[in-house]
Amino acid sequence: MKPIILALFLLGSSMAGSALAQTASNPYPKVAPPIPNPRVAQLEMALNHVQQEQQAVYQQFQMTQELRRNEIQQNYPQGIQPADSMAAYAMGGLKDNPPQSYDDNVRMQRERQERIEQYTRDLNRLYSRYAELGEQKRVLLDQLIDLAK
Numbered sequence: 001m002k003p004i005i006l007a008l009f010l011l012g013s014s015m016a017g018s019a020l021a022q023t024a025s026n027p028y029p030k031v032a033p034p035i036p037n038p039r040v041a042q043l044e045m046a047l048n049h050v051q052q053e054q055q056a057v058y059q060q061f062q063m064t065q066e067l068r069r070n071e072i073q074q075n076y077p078q079g080i081q082p083a084d085s086m087a088a089y090a091m092g093g094l095k096d097n098p099p100q101s102y103d104d105n106v107r108m109q110r111e112r113q114e115r116i117e118q119y120t121r122d123l124n125r126l127y128s129r130y131a132e133l134g135e136q137k138r139v140l141l142d143q144l145i146d147l148a149k
Contacts, residue, residue: 068119
């Protein structure tokens, strides 16, 4: 019985010795993770905000661009029907849709042109804002890269 106990004791001590040797030979002991830099979190939050705003500006730009494109493609005043019904106007108008006066046509053309010009101004403003946000985003990314080094 003594030889079995002695064998178990030696086996157990050799296992404990090898476990101690492994922890002693580990060149990378477990260390608590570094404390996150609050500046990095602040920059990431600002970057996220800028990206969201830039995406919203881009969507506004696309919608305004489509409105302007539709307005330009519309070659006839809003009150006048497309070419397939122009024959009825040539004969003096329709009972339910009499021809519009010259003044009404001129007014509608002027309003259409003003809408196109307003869309153009809006597009220029949105493009400038998008570019400005892109520059802000680049600066924030540069700061994050500097902090990561």
